[in-house]
Structures are given as structure tokens and as C-alpha cells.
Amino acid sequence: MAGEIAALDSALERSGTNITLRRVIGAAPNLINIDVDARAMVRAASSEEIAGGIAMTDSIVIISPTEIANAQWPGGELPSVTVVNPSLPRANDKCIIEGRVRNILAPVKPIYIGDELVRIELRVAG
Amino acid sequence: MRNPGVVTLAALTLTTALTASAQTAITGKDGVSACGVMCEFVYGSGGTSCKVKVQTSLDGGTTWFDIAQFDFTTSSAKKYANLQTIAAKAVTAYAALSAEGVNDGLLGPRLRVEITSVGTYAGSTTVAVRAHLH
Numbered sequence: 001m002a003g004e005i006a007a008l009d010s011a012l013e014r015s016g017t018n019i020t021l022r023r024v025i026g027a028a029p030n031l032i033n034i035d036v037d038a039r040a041m042v043r044a045a046s047s048e049e050i051a052g053g054i055a056m057t058d059s060i061v062i063i064s065p066t067e068i069a070n071a072q073w074p075g076g077e078l079p080s081v082t083v084v085n086p087s088l089p090r091a092n093d094k095c096i097i098e099g100r101v102r103n104i105l106a107p108v109k110p111i112y113i114g115d116e117l118v119r120i121e122l123r124v125a126g
Numbered sequence: 127m128r129n130p131g132v133v134t135l136a137a138l139t140l141t142t143a144l145t146a147s148a149q150t151a152i153t154g155k156d157g158v159s160a161c162g163v164m165c166e167f168v169y170g171s172g173g174t175s176c177k178v179k180v181q182t183s184l185d186g187g188t189t190w191f192d193i194a195q196f197d198f199t200t201s202s203a204k205k206y207a208n209l210q211t212i213a214a215k216a217v218t219a220y221a222a223l224s225a226e227g228v229n230d231g232l233l234g235p236r237l238r239v240e241i242t243s244v245g246t247y248a249g250s251t252t253v254a255v256r257a258h259l260h
Binding site: 025026027028029030031032034070071072073074075076077078079086 | 129131133134135136137138139147148149150151152153154166168170238239249250251252254255256
């Protein structure tokens with residue numbers, strides 16, 4: 001599956017944009033931001049997606065697992081019996097696009113080929 | 127080493143007491159030769175003391191050795207330490223850390239944080255441990 005990831009990485013490098021994924025720990029004012037920079041394809045929701053209930057102001061963000069894996073984001077944490085994969089972005093994580101902090105909405109769509117994560121699709125609030 | 131840079135070893139909100147609570151490990155850092163660690167404790171309320179140990183493993187995570195310890199009580203603080211394996215070091219008997227300090231010269235490809243806290247912290251008391259590995 002390395003080929004699929006490499007192809008996506010290459011496409012994102014050519015045509016993507018820089019974003020930052022952020023997990024926030026704690027409650028204001030004591031917040032800890034855990035960031036990882038990534039390349040992403042960011043697009044508006046299609047008419048079909050809007051018809052399906054996605055807000056017009058939402059964006060669809062496609063990222064590769066490469067940067068997350070390289071940074072081992074979000075790092076060490078208490079082992080969980082409920083979170084399948086803590087390195088997958090999840091609802092209420094943040095996505096910083098062109099300097100604007102946007103909220104990641106459920107559901108996050110990880111795409112696997114076999115057992116390997118090859119692509120992650122996110123929906124972020126406008 | 128592969129993927130040098132900053133990693134988050136731990137980031138959590140402290141609440142009920144923790145006893146040697148090991149966080150998941152950062153792995154695959156073969157060839158690491160130096161490590162700058164910053165430990166930031168932001169106090170909210172409650173609690174008594176918090177001990178943050180940075181540990182390393184050279185056997186795939188079976189055995190963990192203390193390499194740095196940061197101690198906190200009831201006030202916010204930022205503490206740091208630098209560890210490295212470049213300079214020659216005389217043979218030294220390993221001793222687990224029982225007080226704030228370091229066991230320098232020992233860095234394996236796996237790193238983790240182990241936290242022990244006494245009392246119930248509240249008010250969004252947080253601990254963050256970040257390491258710059260290279």
C-alpha cells in the first residue's frame with residue numbers, strides 16, 4: 001500500500017495546501033495545543049453533498065497519513081480502551097486552513113486498503 | 127535518525143491521583159543522539175504533588191529506564207533538561223530517579239512519560255511534555 005500513500009503524498013505536494021491539525025487538551029484558560037503540519041486538498045462541499053445535508057460553508061479536507069505518522073501525532077497519552085486509533089483526527093479537533101481555525105466535524109472518514117490507513121477525509125465547519 | 131523534530135510525550139489534564147501512569151510511547155527513534163525536554167505544568171487548583179518521569183527503553187518497550195524527572199506541587203512551572211549520548215561517559219550504575227534530576231547518556235529509540243500525582247488536581251491543571259529529538 002506504500003504506492004497508494006506515495007501517490008497521494010505526491011498529489012498533495014503538487015496540488016495541495018499547507019494545513020495544521022490541532023488537538024486541544026484541557027479547558028480554557030489552560031489549553032495545550034498539539035499540532036502537526038500536513039499537506040491537504042481542501043475543497044468546498046459539492047452540490048450533491050450539500051443536498052445530502054452538508055452545510056454550504058463546510059469544507060472537505062483530504063490528507064495523507066504520512067505527516068501524522070512521521071510526527072507520531074498526537075504523541076504519548078494514556079492508553080485507551082475506547083479510542084481505536086488516537087492518531088486519527090476526530091470531531092472537535094481543529095484544522096487550521098489559511099490561518100483560520102476550523103472545527104473538525106464527525107464523521108471522520110479513514111480509508112484503509114487491507115489493514116493500512118492510506119487516506120483520511122475530514123469535514124470541517126466553515 | 128528518522129524524523130527528527132519535536133514530539134509530544136504527554137499532554138493531559140490532571141484530575142484524580144495517578145500512580146506511575148505510563149503514557150503511550152514514542153517509537154522508532156533509532157539513532158537519536160540528543161533530546162531536549164520541556165515539561166510545562168499549569169496549575170489550576172487542588173492536588174498536592176506531581177512527579178513526571180521521562181523514560182527510555184532499549185529492548186522494545188519491555189524495560190524502561192528513568193532519564194529525567196520533573197517535580198511539581200501547586201504552582202505553575204516550566205522546567206527543561208537536555209540529554210545526550212554523544213559525549214563519552216564513564217560506566218555508571220543505573221539507579222531509578224527518586225528526585226528531580228537526570229540520568230544523562232542513556233537514550234533509546236523509545237521514549238515515554240510516566241506520571242505520579244498525589245491528591246486530586248482540579249481547575250484544568252495540565253501537564254505537557256515535549257521533546258526535541260535529533
